[in-house]
Amino acid sequence: QLQLQASGPGLVKPSETLSLSCTVSGGSINSNNYYWGWVRQSPEKGLEWIGSIYYNGNTYYHPSLKSRVTISLDTSKNQLSLKLRSVTARDTAVYYCRLISPIEYYGIDVWGQGTTVTVSS
């Protein structure tokens, strides 16, 4: 059974870079027609899509975060990663990794358990 486990530092200082990993078990990160992504959730903004990376390497980012965010796949570690630069308190949230494969392919919609990130000095 495919599972995602997000991890990273729970506390990041303002202006630094937030780096999160999402370890994939029960499946390969390198599969065709898999669409990986990150979503965050805060009381202020609710659920907020951060961006996605497709199996073919194409990336799509939220316009408001595009200048600060990088999403990538590490096939050697079977991991998805998120880097968010120059963080502020507004980046404090629970961060979820997720995998989607449309119904006509594998019919997958899996979210990791969420990892809490606090931006504070």
Added chain:
Amino acid sequence: DIVMMQTPLSLSVTPGQPASISCKSTQSLLHSDGRTYLYWYLQRPGQSPQLLIYEVSNRFFGVPTRFSGSGSGTDFTLKISRVAADDVGVYYCTQTLQVPVTFGQGTRLEIE
């Protein structure tokens, strides 16, 4: 950005009674491929969101038949025919027609 607006924001329902949640988008979610990219998720307390309905009206694997989705264009509805205790949580509609993917504010369902 496409804005998703849900009503009501909270709902208190007696077990066995129906419930209905509305979701409106600021532009049509109908793609030129003929598909409508509107989804419904449930986030149970302390859990990650889970997919209930994809493309307006299709129940995802394992979703009970008491859940149904309907609508078209910009107006969509999620209905629960008979609410069960397990249905407690926050329901979100979301669109994937256009980047950025956007979510509704969420509708909190409580059991009376």
